[in-house]
Amino acid sequence: MNQVEPSAFVFMRVGNHAGETFEQILERKMQEFRRTGRIFWGYGGATCHPLTRVQPFARFHVKNNVQVYLVMELIDSRANPEILPARQYSEDGVTWLPIPEGIRVTGSRYALVLDEIAPGDLELDLAQYAVDIGPSRGKLASTYLHGRVDKGCLVRCPAPSKQPTGEVKKRISYLARLQEPFAVMLR
């Protein structure tokens, strides 16, 4: 895994979820990758919708030869939604297919589609990144990611920020590259 700071990425806070520790989730996801060649990384919320945010964001950058990553900040999360495994997924909300054999994703409405997850040791200053898609496009990530907004599609600012904001450093523990179709809906 390239440890150079990615220039386009989905930022997400991760931790224990749906009765599993983060280490258990990670191990299960690595097995998933070994068996199927991809990982479905479940998530929720409205700020990174697969169809209106993640897919167009990733398609645009991949078309311009920029790899898009998921960068994960490990937090002390105890999210404990009902553990209902998804049975179907959809790339477009129209056609629904069975969850592929060997993949299990629980308690989530959406999933990122990932390559192998690799440990990372990066320190990102969110004041140097901006929201790339949606109504908050152009807003600094350091001001965007607060309160209930805990994930976003971000790009490195073309020039150092002139907006009044201090450094907001985040330790990135794990990274994974997004692969086609980048994100899917689940049910």
Next chain:
Amino acid sequence: MAIDLRECLNAISDVVNNRPKPLREFDQIYMKVADMLLQTEHVGRCLDARRVVFIGDGDAIGLCLVHLHKQKLLESGPESVHILDFDERVVVSIRGFAERFGISQRVTAELYNVADTLPKQHWESFGGFYTNPPFGARNGGRSIEAFVTRGIEAVGSDAVGCLVVADHEDYPWTQQVLWQTEALLLKEGFAIAELLPKFHHYHLDDAPDLTSCSMTIRRIRHSPSEYRSQPLGGEMLANFYGEEAPLRVRYVRDATNGGRVPSSDHRLEPFHTDGESHEPG
């Protein structure tokens, strides 16, 4: 005319209570309720006594206009509204409401996607149009162009239009989109008669402070013409919701038959009388 705030808000509440849940995959994001009342009062005057076509209306401003006017809560209101929307849930909910409140002579709704040609019977047949289209944050306002074009096609000479366009100085893309929308309207022979800046707020998780303006336009130049509506072109379809965000769905279909089929978004857990404690799962 002074308005009765309680009665007006309760009438708006009737409408809000009737709307289907917004679908984020199509940027259906609802306007906040107080702003709906202000918008209804404002556009009621602009569209007074006109036959009006709505190009999309998830907010249900069309219903608000007629519902409040019928109850004499507002002095001005359109003669009739006809709502075109690609979401069958919206169409069915409007028809059901209009029937229940006795306004189905003045409010009608039809399933239609702006990607398709305007139905021939609507060509230059209305006195006004209203649209609150997807904001076009990442396609330079092209999605607005699609909705506005259908509105312009549907109105005749001496027409007015009401548009809702994103507008907030902290979001630089909104000013670019506003400028491009105004340029399109001027090119199409409309004058911008009025603009109320930063007039509405939305239920938007990651941009709660984003606002939109209420723009009123008046047709200045027009030569009636034969029907010549065209479907949207390939490039427009490919970037309909933003760059690399294509239009993939023609219609959202209502799976509840207007609310007659039971909802599947909840289940019932029995109350036990055996004395056992049953903790919520």
